[in-house]
Amino acid sequence: MEVNGAKIIYQNDWFFLSGSVVTTWVVMAVITLLCIFLTRNLKVHATSKRQVIAEFLVKAANNLVKGNMGERFSYYAPLAAAVLAISVCSSLSSLLGAFPPTGDFSTVLGWALVIFTLITYWKIKASGFGGYLKSYLQPVAVLLPINIISEAMTPMSMAFRHFGNIASGMIISMLVYSALGALSATVLGAIPGVVGQVLKNVPIFQVGLPAILSIYFDLFSSCIQAFIFCMLMMVNIKLASEG
Secondary structure (H helix, E strand, O other), X not given: OEEXXXXXXXXXOOOXXXXXXXXXXXXXXXXXXXXXXXXXXXXXXXXXXXXXXXXXXXXXXXXXXXXXXXXXXXXXXXXXXXXXXXXXXXHHHHHHOOOOHHHOHHHHHHHHHHHHHHHHHHHHHHHHHHHHHHHHHOOOHHHHHHHHHHHHXXXXXXXXXXXXXXXXXXXXXXXXXXXXXXXXXXXXXXXXXXHHHHHOOOOHHXXXXXXXXXXXXXXXXXXXXXXXXXXXXXXXXXXXXOO
């Protein structure tokens, strides 16, 4: 049985455990252990490659947040780094044969809802609760239903953007891989005699092209989508804080 494409590993009358949940916890554990490893025994001045890498990652996260949100939101650097790290690592888990959590819509929707909560918090903080409710009636009260739908679509659009690109890459790679397997069986199976019967089971055309597609979908696209998701988070929070 599958849920959102992820296989059910365990299920009873009360809950079920899917592959995407297991992979998510594994990814979080790996990131946590990596952070502990990079930040052990830090010195005032970097004396090890491990500390140099840790300082580089921290500075990169700080510069990313400050460049897009301003000095005021510099404390959001850990959140931005966490979003980037878990998104990239979750997508790249497919290279190890695991079901990528970003290919499960419920996973990225959960992330988007957390970010949407932050966006709403900043809107209320900037305009007050009354001002926030009043914004649904602007520019005219008749637009209330549309404004509500527009607000609700914020987390949905973020989730669908990330999920759609990762899931489409998985589907395209799977279709190409299957098509090349069928092509191998058809072409090699056309060889007369026993040779054709043996060679048609050798998926020779599956060598090469799937690897090239994997480089794009699993590496390049995964990093780009994680970066876009993080950028949307930062931009939306900054805009919300301006009222």
